[in-house]
Amino acid sequence: MSDKQQNQEDKFLAPENRKHTVIGPEGEEIHVDPLNDYFCQDLPKVEAPYKGVLEKFLNWARSESLWVLAYGTGCGSIELPPLFSPRFDAYRFGVMMRPTPRQSGVLIISGYLAVKTLKRVIRSYEQMQNPKYVIALGSCTINGGMYWDSYNTINRLDHYLPVDVYIAGCMPRPEAILSGFNKLKERIKSGNAEGANEYVENLEWYRTNQKKVIKDWNMPPYNW
Amino acid sequence: MNIFLKIVFVLLGLFIVLNWGLIMTGIIRKIMARAGMRRGIKVYQPYINLIKNYSIRSQLTHGVMFYLGPVFRLSGGVGIFLFMPLIFGSDYWSNFSFTGDLILISYFMFFGMLGMALGAGEGGHPYSGIGISRGLAQFTAIEVPFSLAVIALAIQYHTLSISEIVAAQQGGIMHWTLFTNPLATIAAMLSFLGAMGHSPFNVVMAPQENPIGPPTEYHGTFLGVLQTNRAILHVVEAVLYMNLFFGGAGNWGVLILKSFLIYFWAVFVGMVFPRFRVDQSIPWLLKIPLVFGILAIVLLMIK
């Protein structure tokens, strides 16, 4: 990374994340470089899937048990609680809401993405483990939707994150979301849903797009 | 008996108990869903969750201590199983039980929670410490009435071996500890609610409380091991209670039926009551079940 880029990114670092010196309990000086000491600087690798019947079986298991990160990014997340009420009951499809990105496999981007939310979504997405899938709800993720000429919302989601299934509507009804889940299941079973590997392969391109809109980038090279 | 044959039967028993635990979890969740007027999950859904968790492709670790959480939990669950006589009167299915195994099993019940504390503290989550201290404090309060009930049983039957306690309960329903020592049974059954991790004592393990609880950073294979342990632990704890208070089992059918009904008691209470906060549950646990336990011991002393 060039010096000018480094200085620009350092401008937004929190003060406790810059290099500083700490005085120990016996008066000795300890030089701390938090970015290198506390954060892992490796980039992720492409995890190739298995072949043949084993991968088919594992894909069937992954599709029948979809754990969704309970994160309502936009206004479409008001259609998610009705999904778990007795009328539409998404539990029988294997869909469950989990509170942490470590344990979930699906991220639902519901509606418009402001730039502020995009930074947090990137952080959550990169903390999820391979294999992971993204469902994009609503027309704001397809081409900007109602907020196409806004100064603060992004227009095309697939330039920032790899998307598996788009569900059109403003907002899609719970029946539409259930049919979207079925489409995601078919895609997983056919072996095409390798969004995590695509993200790792094209990380440079995604990062360029993300850094173009997120002007106060203060996150590590990859958010493990 | 030949040691190798014994090991084969132990592994076979573990396999049966694991499968029964996973299916029982599925059936219980289905019943809970139907009580809430939903269709409910598939009965074999816990298997699919396990396969999905074990087949994760990339995984993180936070250091060596991070592995200890699930490993200690699983060793706690399997440890209880190894020393538990399953079927009364059968030399094949008695695992490695010996005289005095009641104390060892009580130790193993607490052992798993301690391992969870070590692992979750290493997890890198800044508020895991709060979750762990809540969980351990509540679990200590749960163990107190159970220990009092165990002491009452030991005084009553003059033995610490589970096989002999089961043997003393044969000969009809009226010989069960449920009817010969009802106070100890009530104390133990009330502490059973807490040990199963259902409402009203599930502040540690509930998904909504997850971000501040122990299993936040555990994913993939770690979570698979935790889930496997949970399936085994539910069944063997129900079998322990069955052996101590409800007369033991003569064959596998009776074991499956009784363990289901005992576990159902925890679910039955859990469906109706909301969750306790820890500062409400510990005073309750140290009031009512403790009084029953102390009364049980005092009555036996008087006799």
Added chain:
Amino acid sequence: MKDIIDHLKKRFPVYEIGEGPNGVIFMSVEAAKLVPMLTSLKANHGYGILVILSAVDWLEEYKFQLTYIVNNPEEKSDLGIRVFIKREDATMDSVHRLWEHAATFQREIKEMFGINFPGSPRVDEPFLLEGWDNLPPMRRDFDTKQYSEDTYFPRPGRETNDPAEYMKQKLYPDE
């Protein structure tokens, strides 16, 4: 209501008193006398609730207008006060010592319009737009559509579906 307005007309330089929507009386006052007038309204006449503080950009006349709406909960009446300030280096006195939540309104106006309120707590921190380095976006000389087309990728094919254009192209393709 009438005697409050007479009272205010005697003490402060108010002008342009008129009736706005929903029967709320709006008046304009000079910028230097705004804070004494709001203090007097809050302390003496019972207008203790600041409902909203917002800004309007009069680009043609090259000034900003700030609107304060205060509410009297006992008599259930609203009063709207307008202030005009110049557009370059726009600054205004802060009212956060009268109403604490005015600090949030002022922070938002500073970010969206560029009007500075010196002394208001946390007025320089970004509110909604983190790392913004362009014109304050609510000003009328900031072209939102152009900015959106430059920064975010517009999906090609967002064309008009005007039926007249469509028929014209279909029937007379050469013109």
